[in-house]
Amino acid sequence: MLRLPPFRYLAPRTLTEAVEMLVQEGEQAMPLAGGTDLLPNMKRRQFTPSALIALQGIADLRRLEGSPATGMRLGAGITLTELSMLPQVMTGYRALALAAASVSTPQLRNVGTLGGNLLLDTRCNYYNQTEFWRHSIGYCMKKDGEICLVAPGSPRCWAISSADTAPVLVALDARVRLQGAQGERVIPVRELFRDDGMHPYTKTHDELVSDILLSPTDGWQSIYLKLRRRGSFDFPLLGVAIALKKRADGIVDDVRIVLGAVASHPVEAREAEALLRGNALTPEVIEAVALAAAKRARPLDNADLTIAYRKQVAPVYIRRALLQLARE
Numbered sequence: 161m162l163r164l165p166p167f168r169y170l171a172p173r174t175l176t177e178a179v180e181m182l183v184q185e186g187e188q189a190m191p192l193a194g195g196t197d198l199l200p201n202m203k204r205r206q207f208t209p210s211a212l213i214a215l216q217g218i219a220d221l222r223r224l225e226g227s228p229a230t231g232m233r234l235g236a237g238i239t240l241t242e243l244s245m246l247p248q249v250m251t252g253y254r255a256l257a258l259a260a261a262s263v264s265t266p267q268l269r270n271v272g273t274l275g276g277n278l279l280l281d282t283r284c285n286y287y288n289q290t291e292f293w294r295h296s297i298g299y300c301m302k303k304d305g306e307i308c309l310v311a312p313g314s315p316r317c318w319a320i321s322s323a324d325t326a327p328v329l330v331a332l333d334a335r336v337r338l339q340g341a342q343g344e345r346v347i348p349v350r351e352l353f354r355d356d357g358m359h360p361y362t363k364t365h366d367e368l369v370s371d372i373l374l375s376p377t378d379g380w381q382s383i384y385l386k387l388r389r390r391g392s393f394d395f396p397l398l399g400v401a402i403a404l405k406k407r408a409d410g411i412v413d414d415v416r417i418v419l420g421a422v423a424s425h426p427v428e429a430r431e432a433e434a435l436l437r438g439n440a441l442t443p444e445v446i447e448a449v450a451l452a453a454a455k456r457a458r459p460l461d462n463a464d465l466t467i468a469y470r471k472q473v474a475p476v477y478i479r480r481a482l483l484q485l486a487r488e
């Protein structure tokens with residue numbers, strides 16, 4: 161049985177108190193939300209924090225305001241089950257409800273949160289293993305080792321961003337509110353990520369995600385499709401998040417296509433978006449856009465299923481997502 165390493169458990173009641181604790185405890189402390197990513201990682205010794213700052217008791221993190229007409233504020237502490245079943249999200253931001261519903265299992269979604277999902281640690285075949293396994297292969301650079309076992313000649317880590325809600329929130333052009341020792345700031349969700357498997361987030365250690373801000377729906381439709389080995393539960397091997405706005409005559413006014421689980425951050429397919437803007441979703445346009453977007457997916461030996469299969473299936477999933485949006 162894998163056991164947790166020792167740690168101190170702190171239970172703040174407010175965001176300010178939680179930030180103060182993070183500052184006092186220093187770099188060795190970590191926030192704990194549902195714990196469905198962090199606690200297994202601690203059991204595998206990927207993290208050995210001296211203290212966990214539990215966020216479950218902070219009422220502000222569970223706040224939910226607004227509507228698709230006015231825009232919404234979703235507290236980082238709302239659970240994935242709640243998110244997937246919120247009528248406002250199901251109707252106004254469908255891709256987000258679909259992504260939340262596709263995360264792991266019902267039990268884990270009942271405690272796993274939106275904030276924890278957004279800040280999921282990057283994943284890799286050579287990293288998400290027990291300490292014993294990683295020791296036997298000499299560790300990798302993400303934890304305790306020197307080189308990247310996916311690309312030994314590379315100076316960087318290629319662990320993947322595997323959070324289902326992350327590409328969706330980028331496609332929805334959502335913003336995230338961060339609260340830290342220096343005060344509060346709001347940034348686009350896309351700016352929360354950096355292309356670095358070891359340090360995938362731009363937020364500072366003392367900053368907490370307090371909420372996610374969604375713009376008014378204003379005619380935008382969205383979809384999320386996920387490739388995974390087991391339909392019942394599994395991390396994504398590809399996530400396709402598309403948000404688009406059509407005119408009454410079917411011409412696409414604006415679109416955002418974002419791929420998940422293909423790099424250390426959600427990848428925006430800007431060239432493919434440009435091909436679609438100003439055009440109708442005809443079979444020819446869909447084909448061209450799917451092929452262009454799939455070029456942004458460059459799978460490596462860092463996830464399940466073969467590289468060749470993951471490469472082949474990328475345009476198929478993008479095409480399917482566009483076809484679904486075309487039919488609506």
Ligand SMILES: Cc1cc2nc3c(=O)[nH]c(=O)nc-3n(C[C@H](O)[C@H](O)[C@H](O)COP(=O)(O)OP(=O)(O)OC[C@H]3O[C@@H](n4cnc5c(N)ncnc54)[C@H](O)[C@@H]3O)c2cc1C
Pocket residue numbers: 190191192193194195196197198199200215236237240262263264265268271272273274275276277278279280281322323324325367368369370393394395396
């Ligand atoms: C078997 C299994 C299958 C899974 N399948 C999937 C899947 O298909 N898709 C998927 O996306 N995930 C999957 N997960 C991972 C996990 O369940 C989800 O990502 C979940 O949403 C994580 O949320 P949490 O609240 O449990 O986060 P936690 O584990 O509590 O935290 C995750 C990280 O975020 C930080 N954090 C949490 N909240 C905040 C905050 N408000 N501010 C600052 N930092 C914060 C923590 O310090 C930690 O670093 C799976 C996990 C398991 C065990």
